[in-house]
Amino acid sequence: MKPSARTIRRQALLALCVLGVLGAAACASAPPQPPAVPGAPPVARALAPGVYMLPGTGGSADEANLGRIGNAGFIVGETGVVAIDTGTSYAHGRAILAAIRAVTDKPVKLALVTHTRPEFLFGGKAFQDAGIPVRMHSRTARLMAARCENCLKQLRQVVGEAPLAGTAMYKPDQQFDEPHAVEGIGRSVRVLYFGHASGPGDIAVFDEASGTLFAGGLLDAGRVPDIQDGDLAAWKKALAALRGLRVEQVVPGHGSASPAVLIDTVEGYLVALERKMRGLVASGTSLLEVPDAGELPAYEHWDQYDLIHRRNASIAFLRFEREMLFK
Structure with a gap:
């Protein structure tokens, strides 16, 4: 059976971690x-x-x-x-x-x-x-x-x-x-x-x-x-x-x-999430587009990425959108 595109991306990310190409925030997973x-x-x-x-x-x-x-x-x-x-x-x-x-x-x-x-x-x-x-x-x-x-x-x-x-x-x-x-x-x-x-x-x-x-x-x-x-x-x-x-x-x-270093790793995700969602708000992205537009590939090999990250993206988007509207 041919591996899925997601599996291929995960294998590539793990390989990059082993080679030291990606930073600690992306690689602290295994x-x-x-x-x-x-x-x-x-x-x-x-x-x-x-x-x-x-x-x-x-x-x-x-x-x-x-x-x-x-x-x-x-x-x-x-x-x-x-x-x-x-x-x-x-x-x-x-x-x-x-x-x-x-x-x-x-x-x-x-x-x-x-x-x-x-x-x-x-x-x-x-x-x-x-x-x-x-x-x-x-x-x-x-x-x-x-x-x-x-x-x-x-x-x-x-x-x-x-x-x-x-x-x-x-x-x-x-x-x-x-x-x-x-x-x-x-x-x-x-x-x-x-x-x-x-x-x-x-x-x-x-x-x-x-x-x-x-x-x-x-x-x-x-x-x-x-x-x-x-x-x-x-x-x-x-x-x-x-x-x-x-x-x-x-x-x-x-x-x-x-x-x-786990402290830095978790903060790296929170910073990446905020940066991505603020960018989507600023660009006029709709909430319906957020689950796909809000992907963070460096973290997709983490446990519960498909469930929790997608929910995080929607929650953060709505918070930042509200913040912009009520400035």
Whole structure:
């Protein structure tokens, strides 16, 4: 069978990356580790002493991957553990806890939810039932309450009822508005908040000893970032703030653990998207033309390009068009 034009372009882009012809923004896509096996119990991958990642599968949620497409992780301190994100479902939350217990018998003191996406928050009830408080930003809690009943209904339609047994909406045990240090685990871990950036209450978690950043919705690796809840200008300011930290490695919301250059890679996409969409607005392009006119070939090999990038293009176009009209 003759390969499609899209396949040929992707192969060409990968070849250019290998030869060093394209820049880092276009080439940071091939994962250094294999993704999680769909449906398999999560297994902790050590990234640094006391720092672990539980990889998601990537892609879109479906019956095969049980919706477990996003990453989770945990940090082990002298006296306890903080979990970062709770998984897609009640069963996934329990599986994450089992993966933590396979590594350490220290108590899990806290679960942090980084942002409002089903694959990061719907395991929260499993943590609460185990006596572990779930903490999230107050704006994340409000967004979850406003729309996640519908998110859960949609998730049941694509994943199925059985994998989501016991999964339910819940309220966080703890809410916050400001950046702060995690207490009670005997390790210096900071919760970072830069205002409404990739989402209204999106946070990152930084382990100072190892320089590991759990980036939540701020960074994805080899996957198109979703701008529908984002403020592009503020998002770029947040990324600039991350550069001021001693980041050695990043656990993104989706994709493989990556070096700190991932910050530049994601910003490169956001800048390219804005430049392209502002150009289309200025040239009088119609919204109907945007999905095709707004292609960014340097990024088409990224996960979810066909779905998320096309949606990003339309969202950004409408925002910039409105901005021009109301100047």
